[in-house]
Structures are given as structure tokens and as C-alpha cells.
Amino acid sequence: MSDMALNTPPEPGALELEEAQQDNRSRWLLALPAMVIIGCFATLPLLVMLVYAFLTPGDYGNVVWKFSTDGWVSVLLQRDIFDDTLMWADAHLSIFWRSLRLSLITTILTLIFGVPTAWFIATRPREKRQFWLFLVTVPFWTNLLVRTIAIQELIRSEGVINLILLKIGIIDEPIQMMFTDFAIGFGMTYVYLPLMVLPVYAAVDKLDFRLVEAAHDLYAGRWTAFRRVILPLIKPGIIAGSILVFIPCLGAYVTPRVLGGGKNLMFGNLIELQFGAGRNWPLGAALSLTLMAIVMVALIYYVRVTSREREDV
């Protein structure tokens, strides 16, 4: 902040002021198409959801235009079907907990695999990095569903992994991997790994290795240098990557559906159930907005933390 005060520019003249205004106007004009698209295709549907969440479900899907907060109440509370007592909607809570847990595990796994990968790429000679980065993006060429079904071929009872393990004699009978939480975690880690590698790579790329050398000069061991110098410097990349992985995981739909066998719902599947067989659109809308609110709180927390750090520096 003190920096800024020193460099305060001289009072702008009238001409400069007008120029600045014009500049401002053209900037707004340029941003207009993007704003219109965001307005039409993101904000409006959200408003529709918000309105629907306060209506009454129609008998066969859709909504009836009658105000009701039932949708919101049943996100957290439910009446017992059999003795009518009000209690926590533990079905929703345990489904949310499963999503949260699997998303956290996925984020940690992508960190374990992603950070070394990003480090490896960023420390290659400059001309080779492009090639490695290009390899990271290769999976994006194929449709997500196709890749997920390919994973099925790997982990099924008569799949590649089981056949190899059986041949070598490590196991006597196939391991049940398909339709387990392991399968979901495995699939999501694979799918979201690039989203971790790319931001971390960007952070490592900017890292000034002279600082690491300086740390060594000051008798820091490898571990201390990593913990005290490297980690704080690439932290924004790690946090950005974690957010990019964690948030889509929370709402993941295809991977849990295909690899999890649909037996244990994830939050995305629960929302789908309300719009489909459940025929309770208000509850579905309320659940979606709840998920969004949680994500938003997490993001605001992130912005707070990182901006505070910047001030500290």
C-alpha cells in the first residue's frame, strides 16, 4: 500500500480525463457480449431456479405457482414417513457427506500425483515443456463418457488389471473394484488430474530458483527449502488447482453414475433424482442452490485468505 502512495500520479488534466472516460466506455462495450451471454445463460437460469425453489411441486414434475418453503425445509429436515416426527434429512446429509468425502480424497490424490508432475514439466528445458504440457491435454480430446467407460474395462472382474494380477498369481480370484467408492475415486482422480497439473505448473514456472539456491546457501536442507521457500511460493497454484478439482467433484454426475453403479448416490445424482423419478423440482432446485451456496462460501474464504496473504507480503 505504501508503494502506491509514493507513486500517486499528478492530477489529470481535463483532456486526459476525457480520454480516460472514452477508454472506459470502449472497455464496457467490449465486455458487453460476454456480459449479455453471462446474463442470459447463467444469471437468468439461476433466477428461474431460485423462483422454482419457492414453489410447490406439480403432481407429475414441473411446478405449481403456489408459494411454499417446503423445498428448502426438506433439504435439511424431513417428516418420518411412518410416525410423522420431524427429524434431520439424514439421507440428504449422508449423500452430501459422501460427495464431500470423495471430493476431498480426489483433491488429495490429484495433489499427490499432480504436483510432482507439474514440477517435472516446469523443470524441463523450455523447448521440451510445450511437449509435456501438450501430453497433459491429450485426454481432453476424447469425450468424458468414453474415457469413463474405458476405465470400466480396466477395473471390471474380467478386466485388464484383474487378468494381469491373476496371471502373475498375486491374487486367486478377481478383486471387486467396479461399483465401489474406490472406482469413483479412481475415475475422478483420472478425470480431474489435468486441472491440478496446469495451475501448479503455472506457479512452478514462475518460481525464481535463485531463491531456492539462496535458501540452500543459508543452510536449509532439501525439506526445509521445500517447506519454507518453495511451498509458500507455489501455494496460490496449489490452492487454485484444489478449487478447480474440488468444485466439479462435488457436483460430479457421470463418473459416479458409470463407475459407482448408481447404488450410492452422490449429490449430483440426488439432484437429478428430484427432477426425474422424484418429481420434486422445488426440492431439486433448493438442493442445487444449497450446493452453490456452499461452493460460494468456500470460494469467498479462498479469496479472503489469498488476499490477506498478499497484504502480508
Add this chain to the structure above:
Amino acid sequence: MKKLFAAASVLALSATGAMAQELNIYNWGNYTNPKLIEKFEAETGIKVTITDYDSNDTALAKVKAGGHGFDIVVPSATYVPIWVSEGLLEETRPDEMENFSNVDPVWIDVPWDEGRHYTVPWQWGTTGVAVNTKYYDGDIDTSAIFMDPPEELKGKINVVPEMGDVMGLAIMYYGGEPCTNDKEILKQVRDGLVEAKKSWLGMDYGNIEKFAKEDVWAGVNWNGSTFRMRLANEDIAYGYPKEGYVVWMDSVAVLKDAQNMEEAKTFQNFIMEPENAALISEFARYANGITGSEEFMPEDMKTAREINIPAELKDKGTFLPTCDPDTQALYTRIWTDLQK
């Protein structure tokens, strides 16, 4: 610029192409014989596009949302009254069509479409259990296969996530009537299902391959789908639960906001022709409700246990009625409890 112009003219051309005859069918996945469509296209010159859905509710939700562009939909019997009462179907009067005389009289005055004013039979079948007899050789004509699974099958069971069918089977297993709102029975059903689920592997559609490759050894399944599994893996057998199994029929209906109304009606009439109905069955392996189609069907369908219900189990089948919304809401709650 030239490229842009070329692209625009291609677009314009395909837009006029839409003026040519087209038909957009919205049907269950892996259910429509490509040969049937080829024959229809060859005979009528109408170009057909097929889009898949995996459950009645998906189809209903998508069409209700509007802007779908479909002409034809194939809902199950229980859902037809909903489609009609929601004003989504066109009254095409199949009963006045040329080929209607081929419809088996059993399937004309049906509760969901008295006298067939809206729909044409597509296929009918049953929901029972499929079992790989290599792993279990006990009695398979029982819902205990998934409600109280034998030790051998535990952890290898898949239940199709079709709420109506599974709730129906479970309610009948505990001696209730489908669509019951008797809390005593529903409590048993919920507790029973929740307990049974611990022995299940999955709740998923698209099982033919998973059964054939023995990822799954048993589960709730449809008869024709089980037939196709058996053709791929001869150890698989179909059981009709003696506590009660579900009989269903899917019927072809035309949507009220169809863009290609005449073509859709042509299709309804086309599939009532025995030879064409036989093509439907040849692929998906269900019976079709059109008399005279048998002689065009593959030989192996005439004796298959999946198609020909054993005499002693014939009266155990039940057509599911359409449950009222309150009961449906109860069932959804039980269903969510089951999947938590």
C-alpha cells in the same frame, strides 16, 4: 469470408432439408431394431432419427420441459395416463388405422388407453430376476434372489433403478398390492430393501454386457434383456417371482407438439404390420402384441422361457397401476432412503 458463406449455405440447405420428410423417435436405449428403421426408411422415404432415454421419468421430464423436437415417444403403460392427462399426446386414433386389425384383442381395451385412441403396442414383457446358474442352482422363481439373497450371490447383485418396478416387486414380496399406501407393509418394504441393499453390487441400467461378462451374477431385470444375456452367456436364466412379478407394456404414442405429425402416424400404422412387429421383437427379444407376427420371428423365441411364461406362474403377474401423487411421494422417499 468464402468459407463462411459456404458454411451458411450448407446450413440453409439442411434447413430446407427439414422440409423433406423426417421423423424423430424418442425411445428407450438399445430397444429399436436398426433393421426396422431401415425398412421403414426404404418403404416410406422418411428419414428417421432416434434418441435414447433410460427411464420413463427422464422421458417425461424432458418432454415436459419443452423444446425437445421429438415426434414419437414410447412410454410404459403406467405412464401413459400421465402423458395423456398432462396433455402431451396427440389423439391419433390408431384404432381407425389400416393395420389395427392385427392388434391382439387382449391388448385393445387396456386400462391405460381404453380402445387405443392414443397408442400402439410396441412390446410387452415382465420384470423378474436374472440369475447366473453357474453360481447359484437353487430356486430362481422368487424375489428372494434380491430381497433375501442366497449366500452364493451376495455382493454380485444388480437391481435396475426403475423405481416403479422395484417397489412393485418388493411390495408383492411382502404380500401387498402395488401402489399400496399401507404403512405397515411400506415399513417392511423399506427396511427389507435397505437391509437387502447391503448384499447388492449396483443399481444400474445397461446390464446385458455386465451379466454376460459375469461382473454381475444376479438381479432384477426384464425378460427380453435377460434373453439377450442368455444368448451371450448360456448360464443365465430368467425367473418369475412366485410372490408376484410385474407385467408391463410399452406403447408408441405421438406427441402433441410433433413437427412431423403425418410421418409419426405412418410409423404407428407401420409397426402394426406383423412382419414389422416381428422385427421389433427379433432385436429386443420381447413379445409385441401383434397377431401373426410369430411366424416372422426367430425360431428360438417360440420356446424361450423368457417369453413363454410357465403355466403355473402365469397368474402371478401383475400390471402396475399408476399410483396417485401422494403415494408416489412416499415411494420416492423410500427410494431416496434406499440410495443414501
